[in-house]
Amino acid sequence: EGNELDSWKFRPVNHVIGIDVARFGDDNTVLTALDNYKHLGTEWYNGKDTMKTVGQAIGMMKANGWAQDDTLFVVDDTGVGGGVTDRLNELGYNVLPVNNGCKPTEEAIDDFVTLKDQVYWHLRSVFRDDLISLQDLGRVVGEVPKIRYDYTSNGKIKIVDKKTMKKEGESSPDFADSLALAVWGARLGSAVASVDPEV
Numbered sequence: 001e002g003n004e005l006d007s008w009k010f011r012p013v014n015h016v017i018g019i020d021v022a023r024f025g026d027d028n029t030v031l032t033a034l035d036n037y038k039h040l041g042t043e044w045y046n047g048k049d050t051m052k053t054v055g056q057a058i059g060m061m062k063a064n065g066w067a068q069d070d071t072l073f074v075v076d077d078t079g080v081g082g083g084v085t086d087r088l089n090e091l092g093y094n095v096l097p098v099n100n101g102c103k104p105t106e107e108a109i110d111d112f113v114t115l116k117d118q119v120y121w122h123l124r125s126v127f128r129d130d131l132i133s134l135q136d137l138g139r140v141v142g143e144v145p146k147i148r149y150d151y152t153s154n155g156k157i158k159i160v161d162k163k164t165m166k167k168e169g170e171s172s173p174d175f176a177d178s179l180a181l182a183v184w185g186a187r188l189g190s191a192v193a194s195v196d197p198e199v
Helices: 002-009 050-063 081-090 115-128 139-146 162-167 174-186
Strands: 015-020 029-035 038-045 071-076 094-098 149-151 157-159
Touching (some): 015 081, 015 174, 029 050, 029 174, 038 050, 038 139, 139 174
Parallel strands (some): 015 071
Antiparallel strands (some): 029 038
């Protein structure tokens, strides 16, 4: 997926919208807008279909005054999120699909079990190094501290999954997931390319 993003990576403007997709049920679909690591806003709703999610994402981009060429959509591509990825691609937008169950990137293969673990560890690094600016200290900040990690027997980092969290009485961390996706995309931009603490 690197080649089609090469021209976007080196733009001076780095606008990202992270989309955690939930089609129906108790989970929320959450969209988080970042300008580099500066949080510009979060939108969410419950029970919308994937095409409405695409419309919401494009609407969020336009509401921020962003151009199509300067905006990257980072989509949870697992399950129903694939429909959002496909439609945004079809419309010609810059899309980075993230399949949480995939392997980590090559340089982190010995450190994490899945890509999701690496994505969340990067979010942890951005908070730890005080690189992120949050506009809203509500639900996002309420969920992020609830994300826990553990180690496998071979020393790899593993994020505690949603099923386990729900069994423990926690709600699905949709806001944290959306923020993590946006931060993962923001790391690609030229303004923050030199800061990638987890590598």
